[in-house]
Amino acid sequence: MKNYPLMKNNITNDDLSTIINFLKDDNVRLTQGEKVKAFEIAWSKWLGVKHSIFVNSGSSANLISISLLKHYFPEGGEIIVPPLTWSSDVFSIIRNGFTPVFADVSLKNLAINSSLLEEKITKNTKCIFLTHAQGYNGLTNKILEIVKDRNIWLIEDVCESHGAKFNDKKLGTFGHLSNFSFYYAHHLSTIEGGMICTNNDEYNDLLRAYRSHGLVREMQSEKTRNKWIENNEQLNPEFIFAVAGYNMRSTELNAVIGLNQLLRLDKNINLRNKNNNKFLSGLDGDIFYTDFDLNGQSNYAFNLIFVNKDKNKRDTLEKNMNSANIEFRRGSAGGGNQIRQPYVKKLIDNINPENYPICDHIHFYGYYIGNYPDLDEKSIDYILNVIHDF
Ligand SMILES: Cc1ncc(COP(=O)(O)O)c(C=O)c1O
Incomplete structure (x- = not known):
């Protein structure tokens, strides 16, 4: 390892001790379960959102988010994105059949320069996929005005900026959805991991389905689950695949680390x-x-x-x-x-x-x-x- 690496000691002995203690339980379950649920609730509380969905990486958060956008806009369209971002922000757009429209960044915050936005917006613009790069706030009043006035989606990529704020409010609470990465060098790490956050109940249910094969049984709202079951009488309620989803779940072990890391x-x-x-x-x-x-x-x-x-x-x-x-x-x-x-x-x-x-x-x-x-x-x-x- 270099003397001055990009990150040091992000998984501490204390994190490892919590894992060891967790594993001592006789009936330990390691696949997604109660610890994942607890981490999602704790993260929602820390961030200030209604729902958080824990996934296995920030890239998965990106991919599921744009898949959800595709669910609402099956015809596709344009998504404005900065060229200074992670590859998964761009390829999640391309893989879901949208067109990326690049808008250059500002040196002040390394995020999309809002003064360039108007000229990028067309009648086909469906979303601004904003990256808050390197811990700087990328939001401006102008961006918030544009998404409100034009009725387009805002998805915030906060993978590199946990805890950063705009107008004293945490980033990741402004958009329709927000994405976080918990990879090794990030402010909080679960070794690998990511989170999608939203205040919208319907998105929450669909995101949970996308995370887990598209399954209706993963949705949180009983009313929504029942609706799917009533509309699909010929299917076993345990096996209704509502959307073309993925398996992007994480594990209890990663959630145990996340819960411990949240404390510091x-x-x-x-x-x-x-x-x-x-x-x-x-x-x-x-x-x-x-x-x-x-x-x-x-x-x-x-x-x-x-x-x-x-x-x-x-x-x-x-x-x-x-x-x-x-x-x-x-x-x-x-x-x-x-x-x-x-x-x-x-x-x-x-x-x-x-x-x-x-x-x-x-x-x-x-x-x-x-x-x-x-x-x-x-x-x-x-x-x-x-x-x-x-
Ligand atoms: C801005 C941004 N978005 C997405 C990702 C992808 O996250 P992950 O490495 O957890 O897949 C990263 C990775 O660091 C990132 O910096």
């Missing part, structure tokens, strides 16, 4: 923010971009974005970080401009990545390096020294 999530968010504030105050603003909008941040990682396109400086930075054993990723969230990825180029003719200049700049001249609760001030000073050593 707020404390860890504060530590990461404190680290990021120190890091940013030590960055040379002539070399690296420092003017991020920190309102409501829940920092995920230190972002290093060169102000100028200087290839020599970039090569020196990479060489110095490698020698100092500092792990880094070029391209920030999702490795940079998704439009440069083969899977997009293959599916969308004549799309030019250079038409998204901010994202493209981050693709070539942007990095993130690890920020985690255990990182001490001395280490941040050392990292700052290395990255300024030109």
